[in-house]
Amino acid sequence: MVGMLSDVGNKRRNNQDYIGSYEDNHRKLYVVADGMGGHNAGEVASKTAVEKIIEYTRKSNTEESPSSVISEAIKYANEAIFHIACENDKYTGMGTTVTACLISQGQMFVGHVGDSSCYIVKNNGYLYKVTKDHSLVQQLVDNGAISEDEAFTHPNRNVITRAVGTKFLVKVDIYTVNLTEVRKIILCTDGLTKEMKDEEILDMVEKYNDNQQICEALVEICKIRGANDNISVIVFEGECK
DSSP states (O other): OOEEEEEOTTTOSSOOEEEEEEEOSSOEEEEEEEEEOTTTHHHHHHHHHHHHHHHHHHHSOTTSOHHHHHHHHHHHHHHHHHHHHHHOGGGTTOEEEEEEEEEETTEEEEEEESSOEEEEEETTSOEEEOOOOOBHHHHHHHTTSSOHHHHHTOTTTTOBSOOBSSSSSOOOEEEEEEGGGEEEEEEEOHHHHTTOOHHHHHHHHHHOSSHHHHHHHHHHHHHHTTOOSOEEEEEEEOSOO
16 A cells, blocks of 8 residues: 655745645556745645646556656646746746656656655665756766765755756656566655665665555654655555565
C-alpha cells in the first residue's frame, strides 16, 4: 500500500507542496510538486500541476507510450500554470517542481523538472537516486566546483534552474526504471533532502515495513531538525517484495 504525507514543516505559514496519485486497471501514477511564488502562488502552481498531470494521464490512451504520456502530462500542466499566471498579476512568475512516476507493465517512467527527487531501494539493499536536480548546486557539483558534501550545506541549494509553469515551454527529463529488482520507491520534495542524507533515508526504509510509517518517520526527523521548508513524501512498492 502507498504511503503519502505532506507537512507544512516548522517555519512556513503555508504548504506550497502538493502530492497526488491515480490508479486504474493498467497504470499507477504518483506525483510530488513543490511550488514557488508569493501571494499563495506556489500553492496554486503545485496543486494545478498535480491535478493537471492526473487529468491528462487519466484521459490518455493506455496504448500510448508511457514515457510520452508522462512527458506530455507535465507539458500540459506547464501550459495551464503559465496561462493562469498570465491572466492574473498576483500569480506572475509562479512555478513548481514536478517529479511524477507512471508505472505500467513492470516499468516505471519518471518525468522530472526541478529539484524534487525520485529514489529507488533495490533488493541488494542500496538506495539510488533516479533523478538529477535542475539546480545551481547540482551544476556546481557537475563542474567540480563543490563536493556532494558541500552541496548538502550550500547557501544557494534552494536555487533551481528549471521549473514547470514559468515559461511557455518546458523541457522534461524522462527516466525509465525496470522494477523487477526494486523494493521501494520514494518520491519527495527538497524539504526532505535538505534535512536528511541518502543513507539516513535508507535507514528509515529499512527500519519500517509499512510505507505510511516510513513517511511519518521521515517527516518527523525533518521537523526535529528544524524543517525550514515544507516536507512531502510518497513511498510505494516496487515489483521485488
